[in-house]
Amino acid sequence: MTRTKQAGVDRTSGVALWRQIADDIRIAIGAGEFREAGKLPGEIALAERFGVNRHTVRAAIAALQNEGIVKARPGRGTEILDDIRLKMPISRRTRFSSGLGGQARRPESVYIASGEASASEEVAAALRIAPGAPCVTLESLGLADGIPVSLAFHHFPTVRFAGIDEHFRRERSVTRAFAAMGLADYVRVSTDISARHADEREREWLRLTPGGIVLEALAINADLDGAPVQYSRTLFSAGRVSLHVGTDMEL
Amino acid sequence: MTRTKQAGVDRTSGVALWRQIADDIRIAIGAGEFREAGKLPGEIALAERFGVNRHTVRAAIAALQNEGIVKARPGRGTEILDDIRLKMPISRRTRFSSGLGGQARRPESVYIASGEASASEEVAAALRIAPGAPCVTLESLGLADGIPVSLAFHHFPTVRFAGIDEHFRRERSVTRAFAAMGLADYVRVSTDISARHADEREREWLRLTPGGIVLEALAINADLDGAPVQYSRTLFSAGRVSLHVGTDMEL
DNA sequence: CTCAAATGTCTATTTATCTAGACAATTAAA
DNA sequence: TTTAATTGTCTAGATAAATAGACATTTGAG
Incomplete structure (x- = not known):
């Protein structure tokens, strides 16, 4: 199967997809993209948006969680914490x-x-x-x-x-x-x-x-x-x- | 075999080693590290310095070559081109x-x-x-x-x-x-x-x-x-x- | 309570990256 | 010309990342 190029992820860059996606989401949060919802879209929606598997998105979210930017909870979704600069x-x-x-x-x-x-x-x-x-x-x-x-x-x-x-x-x-x-x-x-x-x-x-x-x-x-x-x-x-x-x- | 942590490369970062090494060398060039020689150390020396295989270093150099920063030639080594900012x-x-x-x-x-x-x-x-x-x-x-x-x-x-x-x-x-x-x-x-x-x-x-x-x-x-x-x-x-x-x- | 929606966890498989070694090709110096 | 040092190319195997699917767990809404 050949893969179509999806929003902003590059598969030949030497940067793991989960990291590219984490960086992308971090920037989107900074730009206020999810401000009204106060949380990220669901993992399945994000996976479709980036054209990757849900597990890859999960790895990205885990990284953002580690940075203290978001907090994921079963049933509730992934909430956006403060973005202070x-x-x-x-x-x-x-x-x-x-x-x-x-x-x-x-x-x-x-x-x-x-x-x-x-x-x-x-x-x-x-x-x-x-x-x-x-x-x-x-x-x-x-x-x-x-x-x-x-x-x-x-x-x-x-x-x-x-x-x-x-x-x-x-x-x-x-x-x-x-x-x-x-x-x-x-x-x-x-x-x-x-x-x-x-x-x-x-x-x-x-x-x-x-x-x-x-x-x-x-x-x-x-x-x-x-x-x-x-x-x-x-x-x-x-x-x-x-x-x-x-x-x-x-x- | 357990691996010791070498100069500045991180194996769990989501960034491929060759890219980390390319970034590292680019910074070193910018800091003037190889200015007197006018070229990079040999691939084997670089591989030892970063604690990776020679092929990984080669991938890094290929990327830098692609950016127009260095030029590798068999027998001559890898010359540093201009670094203009x-x-x-x-x-x-x-x-x-x-x-x-x-x-x-x-x-x-x-x-x-x-x-x-x-x-x-x-x-x-x-x-x-x-x-x-x-x-x-x-x-x-x-x-x-x-x-x-x-x-x-x-x-x-x-x-x-x-x-x-x-x-x-x-x-x-x-x-x-x-x-x-x-x-x-x-x-x-x-x-x-x-x-x-x-x-x-x-x-x-x-x-x-x-x-x-x-x-x-x-x-x-x-x-x-x-x-x-x-x-x-x-x-x-x-x-x-x-x-x-x-x-x-x-x- | 029940249900839908979400995240969490597991196994298996495929693909990309890294390691390892051997040898060829090119260059510059002895 | 010979030699040493260097990059280039190939094969093979090990490790990490990504895909795919199934199912459990938690939460909030009705």
Whole structure:
């Protein structure tokens, strides 16, 4: 029997059908497709829609259940749980903790690791220091309501911010760590945004499923004299965060 | 035989090993891992590195070859071709064609379709018109050197821009279409950026492989009096584009 | 309670993916 | 020219994914 191509599933892609279907349903939920019903169509209906066997759809639903997006119950159907995506503002005054302010969530930064390194060309160019000059590195995890949303790698010039990692460890905030070292205010100079698949380590920290996507933001912060004070690479869980760039308001 | 977990491959993810490995190598190339050699390690070395059979690695390389990223030749090895990623600036003066200016590429916009629609709540809110009010819709494809980099859905309020799709068709540029209708200048008011997997239709237009990622930018443009003139949803091929947000320069 | 609709579980079979090994073909260097 | 290193191609077998069907279990409506 030859098979007709059905809605959006590709049988030669190296991606299992159940995973393609899970991704498809996740997107459909995000687009509000089943909002009025509050639940997914029945497994048989979904199987017809995607042109696959009911068991394949069940595997997809099991994956979505594992991600906490839906909840299936015998007799009742498969209910859609919350689909929350935080909006992270990016502007001249971008800070992680205050960014989530109006969204009634509990923001939190967690220390992962820190150390000393010599600046790569990339870091040196961003911080306007000599390549090979010493940097404080700091890795941290950003959470909202206990759910990981970002994984950040910060770089600070050692000559000015030696020991800032210890301040971060106590204060659990880059802004407060800066304040503790006498830098009361700073501004975002540039942000470079791209997207890619998360690697294994990133998946672990951000609790992503394989194939999960991260938004990668390369950011430079500077003091009010324009001297770079921080270069960060932040990975946002693309399923939980969108980045909002306001180019209109006072920056 | 029980198998030990090797570098970054997951055998229960619903993603074929060859595809995981292809994604992994693509990322490594992007990070410059094999830059000095100019080619990948041998298939046997890669097979050991990922803990899989040589044939599985070969499948991964075949996929990368299909994407035009590498070129394998008997006796010579697998050479790495160009890895180009355009940098698309996002600022108050964002325009597609001029954005790629300094990057020595031939930018081009292609008309796909246009029509009339009543504004959804999302579109109405962005354009500050009544929900259900008429809009001109316009779909276009952005290319650089003939390679598709973006797929855009534009919305314009009909009351002010009826027929702008015809101007776009002739001028092949939104900026010039605006100019032809008497709007000499406009500015970007806000841009909302997220990332997700491309669906089948998007993959076709952007020539992406299954599992391919798009950066989705929701943008509002306004005239110099602040009245919204355009609401766009633009999908950038994440492998070919990064978005650069300058929050420092004169916006 | 009874029934219809839904999800849960089981077995069996087919198809795709991965592993294993052998050997051919091509290239670049000794 | 010889040799080593590399990719290309073939066969065969093992493992995982998908299909197919039957039937049990749970839930909500009538």
